[in-house]
Amino acid sequence: MTNVIEARGLTKRYGRFTAVxxxxxxxxxxxxxGLIGPNGAGKTSALKAxxxxxxxxxxxxxxxxxPSRDRASLMEDVCFIADVAVLPRWARVWQLIEFTEKxxxxxxxxxxxxxxxxxxxxxxxxxxxxxxxxxxxLHLAIVMAIDVKxxxxxxxxxxxxxxxxxxxxxNLLNDYFDEDRSILITTHQVEEVEHILSDLxxxxxxxxxxxxxxxxxQERYVELVTxxxxxxxxxxxxxxxERVLFGRHIFLYKNVNRAGLKELGELHTPxxxxxxxxxxxxxxx
Amino acid sequence: MNRLMTLIKREYWENxxxxxxxxxxxxxxxxxxMLMAIWTTVHFDNELYTFKEAVRLAASQSDELRxxxxxxxxxxxxxxxxxxxxxxxxxxxxxxxxxxxxxxxILFWKSxxxxxxxxxxxxxxxxxxxxxxxxxxxxxxxxxxxxxxxSIMVLSVGENPWTLFLSVTNPFKPWGxxxxxxxxxxxxxxxxxxxxxxxxxxxxxxxxxxAILPPxxxxxxxxxxxxxQTFTFKDNLFGVIGEWFSNxxxxxxxxxxxxxxxxxxxxxxxDTFDHAVTVANIFDRLFSQQMAIGLVVAAVxxxxxxxxxxxxxxx
Numbered sequence: 001m002t003n004v005i006e007a008r009g010l011t012k013r014y015g016r017f018t019a020v021x022x023x024x025x026x027x028x029x030x031x032x033x034g035l036i037g038p039n040g041a042g043k044t045s046a047l048k049a050x051x052x053x054x055x056x057x058x059x060x061x062x063x064x065x066x067p068s069r070d071r072a073s074l075m076e077d078v079c080f081i082a083d084v085a086v087l088p089r090w091a092r093v094w095q096l097i098e099f100t101e102k103x104x105x106x107x108x109x110x111x112x113x114x115x116x117x118x119x120x121x122x123x124x125x126x127x128x129x130x131x132x133x134x135x136x137x138l139h140l141a142i143v144m145a146i147d148v149k150x151x152x153x154x155x156x157x158x159x160x161x162x163x164x165x166x167x168x169x170x171n172l173l174n175d176y177f178d179e180d181r182s183i184l185i186t187t188h189q190v191e192e193v194e195h196i197l198s199d200l201x202x203x204x205x206x207x208x209x210x211x212x213x214x215x216x217x218q219e220r221y222v223e224l225v226t227x228x229x230x231x232x233x234x235x236x237x238x239x240x241x242e243r244v245l246f247g248r249h250i251f252l253y254k255n256v257n258r259a260g261l262k263e264l265g266e267l268h269t270p271x272x273x274x275x276x277x278x279x280x281x282x283x284x285x
Numbered sequence: 286m287n288r289l290m291t292l293i294k295r296e297y298w299e300n301x302x303x304x305x306x307x308x309x310x311x312x313x314x315x316x317x318x319m320l321m322a323i324w325t326t327v328h329f330d331n332e333l334y335t336f337k338e339a340v341r342l343a344a345s346q347s348d349e350l351r352x353x354x355x356x357x358x359x360x361x362x363x364x365x366x367x368x369x370x371x372x373x374x375x376x377x378x379x380x381x382x383x384x385x386x387x388x389x390x391i392l393f394w395k396s397x398x399x400x401x402x403x404x405x406x407x408x409x410x411x412x413x414x415x416x417x418x419x420x421x422x423x424x425x426x427x428x429x430x431x432x433x434x435x436s437i438m439v440l441s442v443g444e445n446p447w448t449l450f451l452s453v454t455n456p457f458k459p460w461g462x463x464x465x466x467x468x469x470x471x472x473x474x475x476x477x478x479x480x481x482x483x484x485x486x487x488x489x490x491x492x493x494x495x496a497i498l499p500p501x502x503x504x505x506x507x508x509x510x511x512x513x514q515t516f517t518f519k520d521n522l523f524g525v526i527g528e529w530f531s532n533x534x535x536x537x538x539x540x541x542x543x544x545x546x547x548x549x550x551x552x553x554x555x556d557t558f559d560h561a562v563t564v565a566n567i568f569d570r571l572f573s574q575q576m577a578i579g580l581v582v583a584a585v586x587x588x589x590x591x592x593x594x595x596x597x598x599x600x
Contacts (some may be wrong), residue, residue, distance in 0.1 A: 055596060075397055082599070099291060102287065102288065103291055103292075103398065104398060
């Protein structure tokens with residue numbers, strides 16, 4: 001399978017500050033990849049490099065093209081929602097649709113209008129008259145009507161209420177995703193995306209802290225919930241991370257003998273959020 | 286080509302108020318001004334006696350004189366449109382590569398497969414041709430409306446507007462001149478347009494300041510250094526800009542020539558070019574050495590704008 005994104009030693013510096021530090025990255029086709037990291041970890045810088053919005057060092061190929069040189073032709077096959085509320089506020093809905101239709105050969109007006117019929121958005125609305133959630137709906141309707149190979153979402157649901165957020169991902173998964181397409185998502189709201197991801201990448205201080213598929217996450221990591229009297233035994237098995245919740249001790253393990261662990265308490269697959277916290281604060285890399 | 290037209294259309298959508306409503310307002314001012322003048326006349330002189338006398342006096346003049354007055358009148362009345370057009374184009378270009386960075390919509394525009402070169406071209410072409418042509422069309426329509434109102438007035442006092450002015454006036458010549466000067470100015474002003482776009486492409490905020498401050502500081506330093514050396518105030522950037530401005534192939538002045546009022550190209554303070562409104566004088570400017578230098582300056586600045594635009598994101 002070919003890779004949609006291939007980066008070798010991708011580096012982005014702002015003056016003396018290195019935002020992205022020589023990362024290697026491979027995103028195969030047909031995956032939904034979550035790029036997760038704390039604020040300032042270099043997520044947005046990496047995405048901007050991938051989208052040809054900034055220059056960078058190292059080698060980077062997106063769909064076989066160099067984004068810093070071929071942004072315009074790359075955008076025939078890549079689409080992105082950089083953030084909510086980047087649609088021009090002066091524009092009317094019909095103008096955005098007509099513009100996209102004329103500029104993008106892979107845009108389907110029918111699809112876009114079909115998505116919009118399930119919303120309260122009309123053709124005559126100006127973007128500035130729409131609520132933040134409606135702007136996100138409109139942007140998603142436009143983007144989903146474009147038949148591209150790679151969709152990049154940078155904090156696509158920031159500032160939206162929970163109803164819009166749920167619907168956003170439902171639409172994305174049901175109406176858009178298939179095995180020829182890839183989606184790369186960065187977000188802080190890990191809980192929302194963890195069930196749709198097929199791959200997980202953690203980024204910390206400009207470096208990749210974790211890069212694996214969700215199946216590997218399930219095989220590799222396990223969470224033990226146990227009572228206080230088992231704590232010493234649990235600690236003896238080298239947990240990555242330990243926390244206490246309502247008087248119960250929760251331990252996170254990597255590559256551990258599950259048979260032995262099972263005797264100490266309940267075993268769970270850890271949530272991405274917990275894994276994230278453990279990875280970012282623990283010594284593991 | 287199709288994409289370029291779509292990009293230009295986007296510029297129109299975004300700036301409809303400046304491109305379209307503004308000249309309509311000027312046209313409205315002319316027409317309302319004319320109606321107010323008529324109303325005032327009627328108010329003080331309800332028999333329209335003075336007006337009748339004035340029309341008769343005008344009718345007794347020679348055809349040539351009436352034709353010349355109408356011709357100059359049309360040219361001169363374009364000046365308000367021209368002035369406002371210059372301001373509209375100035376502020377449009379100043380915001381052309383700045384506004385979408387500021388409101389972050391650049392992230393949407395750049396998510397579509399339109400190249401930066403094409404985007405830049407659409408904005409420059411809108412400033413050079415789209416806006417002047419819209420202004421010109423509304424200017425012509427305003428004059429048609431004013432001729433109609435004038436004719437009704439003349440008819441109402443029992444005179445014939447056809448013999449009085451309609452038959453002796455060939456409006457197409459002055460209208461054509463106004464359009465030609467607008468198109469010539471689009472080329473003449475390229476170095477300034479390119480400067481404004483360049484500033485717009487990099488200014489982190491208040492592009493107006495970035496557009497005006499550097500040339501002013503540069504010129505003031507120049508003047509000061511020159512003064513220290515020669516105790517004169519000659520040859521500085523202000524002089525160059527002033528000369529450029531006063532030589533514009535635009536109808537900007539009114540001059541008295543052998544007892545007749547005539548419109549002039551630019552402002553007749555320098556004698557580098559002839560200021561009479563003729564096609565030859567317009568082309569003189571476009572094929573001059575100044576123009577050639579201006580085009581080089583424009584090319585460098587536009588390349589700079591493109592370079593900046595290529596790297597521009599939302600911050």
